[in-house]
Amino acid sequence: MSEERLKVIPFFTGAKTLEEAIKDRKGVKLLWLEILVNGDINWEDYHKEEQVKIAYEKACIWYTKFRSMIQAYTGRPPLETKRGKIDEREYRRLIEVLNFVTR
Secondary structure, eight states: OTTSOOSSHHHHHOOOSHHHHHHSHHHHHHHHHHHHHOTTSOGGGGTTSHHHHHHHHHHHHHHHHSHHHHHHHHOOOOOOOOOOOOOGGGHHHHHHHHHHHTO
16 A cells, blocks of 8 residues: 555645555545546555545545546546535635646
């Protein structure tokens, strides 16, 4: 688990590995965004970790709603299509992270 390269979480929390991110409260809160923009990691391999499974589901819902925008910014492989509610208050953080990964 420690060999995976995170793109977003290290910048915001200092956690350099997925294992560190899962142990960090802020890292767990950002995990769905990491999954959303980081297509280099096979996230399904980590579904045994409950935090990853929950964050993956949330990332899929956001991906389904904002697929075109996320593809344009990240070019990540598609996530599963999942319907669900999103918290519109988190939209600003999504935009911040998309801008961050394109720099």
